Amino acid sequence: MQRLQQLIENLDTAASDAIKVQELKSYLSSIPPEDAAWALFFFENRRLKTKTGLKLLKEVIESQTCFPDWVIKACNERVKDTPETLALLFASKGGRCEISLSTLVIQFLQPLSGFTRLSKKETIRCAWEMLSTTQRVLFNKMILGGFQLGAQKPLIHEALSKISGIPRSVISRRLIEDWQPSATWFQSFIEPDPEIDTAMTPCHFEPVVVSEVPPDKSDFTLGMEAAFAFDGARVQGIRRREVSTIWSEELIPLNLCFPEIIRSISLLPSGTVLEGLIVGWDDDHPPPGENVQKRLKVKTATQETIQSAPVQFIVLDIIERHGINLSHCPFAQRRVEMKQVMDEWSHQWSIHGNKSEIEDVNPDFFQQEMFDISTVLKTEPEKSVLPPPMSLSRFFKCNNWASLEGKLNICRDKHATGLLCIPVDTKDYPHSDANKWRLLKPASCRARLALLSAERLPGNQTHFIRFTFGAWLNDSLVSVAVIGTQHSKKDFESLGEFVLKNTLQKQGNNCQVKPELIYEISFEDIQESSRSKSGIRLKNARLCKQLTGTGIKQASTVEEIKSLI
Amino acid sequence: MLIRPTPSGLYCEQGDFYIDPKRKVNRAVITHAHSDHARRGSEQYLCSRTCEPLLRLRLGKNISLQALEYGISTSICGVIISFHPAGHILGSAQIRVEYKGEVWVVSGDYKTYPDPTCAPFEPLRCHTFISECTFGYPIYRWPDPNHEWNHLKKWWETNREAGVSSVINAYSLGKAQRVLNALKDSEQTVLVHSAILSFLPFYISEGVLFPEVMEATPENVMRYRDESLIISPPSSRMEKSLGDPCSWQSLDVSGWTQIRSQKRKKNLPNGLIVSDHADWEGLCQAIQATEAEQTFLTHGDGSVLSRWLTEKGLSVSQLPENMPTSSLYASQII
Numbered sequence: 001m002q003r004l005q006q007l008i009e010n011l012d013t014a015a016s017d018a019i020k021v022q023e024l025k026s027y028l029s030s031i032p033p034e035d036a037a038w039a040l041f042f043f044e045n046r047r048l049k050t051k052t053g054l055k056l057l058k059e060v061i062e063s064q065t066c067f068p069d070w071v072i073k074a075c076n077e078r079v080k081d082t083p084e085t086l087a088l089l090f091a092s093k094g095g096r097c098e099i100s101l102s103t104l105v106i107q108f109l110q111p112l113s114g115f116t117r118l119s120k121k122e123t124i125r126c127a128w129e130m131l132s133t134t135q136r137v138l139f140n141k142m143i144l145g146g147f148q149l150g151a152q153k154p155l156i157h158e159a160l161s162k163i164s165g166i167p168r169s170v171i172s173r174r175l176i177e178d179w180q181p182s183a184t185w186f187q188s189f190i191e192p193d194p195e196i197d198t199a200m201t202p203c204h205f206e207p208v209v210v211s212e213v214p215p216d217k218s219d220f221t222l223g224m225e226a227a228f229a230f231d232g233a234r235v236q237g238i239r240r241r242e243v244s245t246i247w248s249e250e251l252i253p254l255n256l257c258f259p260e261i262i263r264s265i266s267l268l269p270s271g272t273v274l275e276g277l278i279v280g281w282d283d284d285h286p287p288p289g290e291n292v293q294k295r296l297k298v299k300t301a302t303q304e305t306i307q308s309a310p311v312q313f314i315v316l317d318i319i320e321r322h323g324i325n326l327s328h329c330p331f332a333q334r335r336v337e338m339k340q341v342m343d344e345w346s347h348q349w350s351i352h353g354n355k356s357e358i359e360d361v362n363p364d365f366f367q368q369e370m371f372d373i374s375t376v377l378k379t380e381p382e383k384s385v386l387p388p389p390m391s392l393s394r395f396f397k398c399n400n401w402a403s404l405e406g407k408l409n410i411c412r413d414k415h416a417t418g419l420l421c422i423p424v425d426t427k428d429y430p431h432s433d434a435n436k437w438r439l440l441k442p443a444s445c446r447a448r449l450a451l452l453s454a455e456r457l458p459g460n461q462t463h464f465i466r467f468t469f470g471a472w473l474n475d476s477l478v479s480v481a482v483i484g485t486q487h488s489k490k491d492f493e494s495l496g497e498f499v500l501k502n503t504l505q506k507q508g509n510n511c512q513v514k515p516e517l518i519y520e521i522s523f524e525d526i527q528e529s530s531r532s533k534s535g536i537r538l539k540n541a542r543l544c545k546q547l548t549g550t551g552i553k554q555a556s557t558v559e560e561i562k563s564l565i
Numbered sequence: 566m567l568i569r570p571t572p573s574g575l576y577c578e579q580g581d582f583y584i585d586p587k588r589k590v591n592r593a594v595i596t597h598a599h600s601d602h603a604r605r606g607s608e609q610y611l612c613s614r615t616c617e618p619l620l621r622l623r624l625g626k627n628i629s630l631q632a633l634e635y636g637i638s639t640s641i642c643g644v645i646i647s648f649h650p651a652g653h654i655l656g657s658a659q660i661r662v663e664y665k666g667e668v669w670v671v672s673g674d675y676k677t678y679p680d681p682t683c684a685p686f687e688p689l690r691c692h693t694f695i696s697e698c699t700f701g702y703p704i705y706r707w708p709d710p711n712h713e714w715n716h717l718k719k720w721w722e723t724n725r726e727a728g729v730s731s732v733i734n735a736y737s738l739g740k741a742q743r744v745l746n747a748l749k750d751s752e753q754t755v756l757v758h759s760a761i762l763s764f765l766p767f768y769i770s771e772g773v774l775f776p777e778v779m780e781a782t783p784e785n786v787m788r789y790r791d792e793s794l795i796i797s798p799p800s801s802r803m804e805k806s807l808g809d810p811c812s813w814q815s816l817d818v819s820g821w822t823q824i825r826s827q828k829r830k831k832n833l834p835n836g837l838i839v840s841d842h843a844d845w846e847g848l849c850q851a852i853q854a855t856e857a858e859q860t861f862l863t864h865g866d867g868s869v870l871s872r873w874l875t876e877k878g879l880s881v882s883q884l885p886e887n888m889p890t891s892s893l894y895a896s897q898i899i
Contacts, residue, residue, distance in 0.1 A: 013815075084826055
């Protein structure tokens with residue numbers, strides 16, 4: 001526990017991700033494998049079934065300290081972290097405890113579920129007595145959940161990758177499987193298995209070339225296939241050696257977030273890698289982008305989550321078939337292969353997969369021009385009304401710019417973020433981007449917004465990572481847009497300098513500034529936002545130029561912005 | 566009502582003096598030399614004998630100042646005043662005010678833990694006690710300072726072995742000297758910020774032991790940064806001048822570092838939980854030890870402490886920011 005405490009303290013103050021990875025590597029490789037296994041269990045936010053809740057922990061505090069509930073509540077308002085509040089309220093001065101993590105789990109945590117209420121309280125009291133305050137915080141979080149390590153999962157996986165020599169993506173994939181922490185498990189976990197590891201590894205995500213608006217039309221003069229792009233997650237669905245995986249572009253396995261899509265992928269022929277977008281869907285237009293975000297936030301999607309936030313895997317490309325990489329083939333060929341695979345799959349789905357768990361959906365939605373439902377499934381309506389969670393995107397052949405422009409102009413009506421285009425044949429486009437997808441976006445709107453606040457990089461007083469801009473609503477400025485890291489260093493530095501000189505108030509990493517600086521901001525769309533007083537959030541907001549000589553009163557109003565879309 | 570809060574600070578009408586005034590006044594009675602208690606501009610100052618040189622350094626050599634030994638009293642317009650150790654920093658004092666048999670004690674800042682750099686807190690019996698409550702929540706309980714000092718020594722040694730600079734952020738008066746005293750047996754030189762250095766002679770003259778120290782000039786820092794500990798006030802954030810964040814480690818010495826979630830939110834480095842203020846237990850014990858009929862809490866959120874002690878049968882309430890004479894008398898009569 002002492003090493004774990006040390007790790008937490010070091011991670012809290014680590015100045016960079018590289019240091020965090022180094023700390024994690026040093027920790028996980030220096031402790032016994034059984035401790036590493038349990039550490040990983042908690043780092044992955046898994047929870048033991050202790051059948052012990054907050055109420056019981058509060059009762060231990062009340063019996064040990066005589067502090068009534070109002071004291072605990074008042075303290076928690078100050079600390080803003082219940083496990084920590086309870087750890088601090090416990091009156092023991094506790095030293096740094098020498099007990100190992102696995103011993104703590106085996107002796108104190110695992111038995112809790114079989115204990116009576118009284119025994120549970122006594123066990124927790126004994127553990128608290130023995131542990132230091134920081135260790136008590138960790139112990140409480142092991143019981144109550146919410147274990148915050150101070151390092152994100154990719155960093156933990158990177159550290160494990162460095163220890164084992166296994167690619168990070170494979171580490172992430174291995175960790176989503178069902179496993180029980182033990183020394184044997186950890187040792188086999190960090191042991192490479194080339195065959196399975198290769199089967200799990202995603203293909204390279206070829207970057208999508210975002211074409212500026214207005215685009216260079218000469219790039220779009222010859223045969224193009226185009227499809228509407230929607231808010232969602234770019235993924236690869238992989239079926240190899242009886243293993244199915246969904247990978248995000250950030251190389252995070254998403255199997256547990258989208259179990260219904262995994263079920264679909266498992267019906268693909270082995271040696272298939274499909275690429276596409278996971279988008280939200282509903283029986284009403286438009287496809288709700290927030291569904292995907294909701295699903296990405298859950299650790300494991302339950303049936304309830306699947307029903308409340310339904311999603312679709314829209315297949316746009318095929319990267320591998322029969323284990324052969326097709327990424328260098330012209331799209332025309334890939335299109336044919338993709339169609340064949342999806343036909344095979346739809347046949348399999350009609351036999352094995354079409355077991356409805358969701359009802360009352362409107363299949364008409366998919367028969368609109370977004371998804372080519374006809375290529376997917378020809379099931380009898382009386383068997384099920386459930387559209388499959390995977391479908392081939394509808395493609396449009398565009399032989400000239402005018403036809404592309406026509407589609408581009410209806411993007412907003414379709415609630416699409418843009419058009420994804422790819423040349424049909426690479427010989428028409430001899431340059432290096434010939435075989436790459438391009439994203440064409442509709443012309444953006446512009447508004448005059450005032451800088452309201454900035455968020456500092458944790459651990460750095462002068463480097464800012466996000467700037468919030470606002471517009472007028474009645475007589476006050478309310479936030480409508482957040483500008484992230486997509487801008488050049490120079491843009492951010494000049495904004496940062498302004499923030500440093502004009503900070504009114506600091507709260508944590510957030511600096512509120514004098515609303516004096518006006519920028520012209522471009523944006524693609526408006527989203528509803530319950531978190532902002534304005535009720536809206538500008539999508540893909542970008543800095544255009546600083547408007548010098550423009551008074552704060554000249555900033556746009558929320559109503560003006562709404563009228564632009 | 567012997568002492569009442571006013572916009573200028575705690576005021577004793579009978580003696581016509583202010584305790585730790587916030588503005589310029591004629592007569593200022595000072596509990597200790599921290600800048601939020603000792604301010605420039607008053608006509609006359611009164612403080613403890615050990616506080617005198619610190620106060621002159623902070624407020625100017627030529628201020629009109631009278632100093633009293635702990636426990637020795639003086640009379641102003643019939644009001645008897647004496648200073649008693651508060652255990653906060655060198656020269657810190659509780660101020661005992663007596664008028665016609667009624668005794669009030671203003672604690673100033675205090676701590677009940679032993680601290681070799683100043684005289685220990687002395688509980689005083691009184692009718693009314695005005696206590697600080699900076700850490701008036703039971704989440705604040707200080708660990709044994711020796712445990713923290715051992716941690717500091719180990720941390721410094723580990724950093725030295727790794728070739729990493731060690732920076733301690735500690736208030737220039739009080740905390741920095743406690744850190745230095747804890748390292749008195751160190752064979753390594755300690756680099757200290759000039760703001761800290763200027764107070765050291767007064768501590769040495771009171772018999773406080775320190776290791777060998779050197780001013781943390783840019784040249785010295787660059788030359789000795791890998792072996793020496795660097796102590797600087799939190800506001801200077803000296804570690805930022807050391808360049809690559811991988812080449813240094815820093816620790817804050819403060820009670821505020823006890824809460825991890827706050828530390829993360831406020832972006833603070835790790836810390837040694839060493840405070841010059843009383844923790845929850847210290848506050849409860851000190852208030853009970855006065856056997857006061859009435860206790861007022863100031864300097865901090867006293868809502869939990871006052872309710873807790875009131876439920877235990879004591880009369881404890883938060884001192885209002887400002888109270889006209891008439892309403893204080895009225896509240897006393899009620």
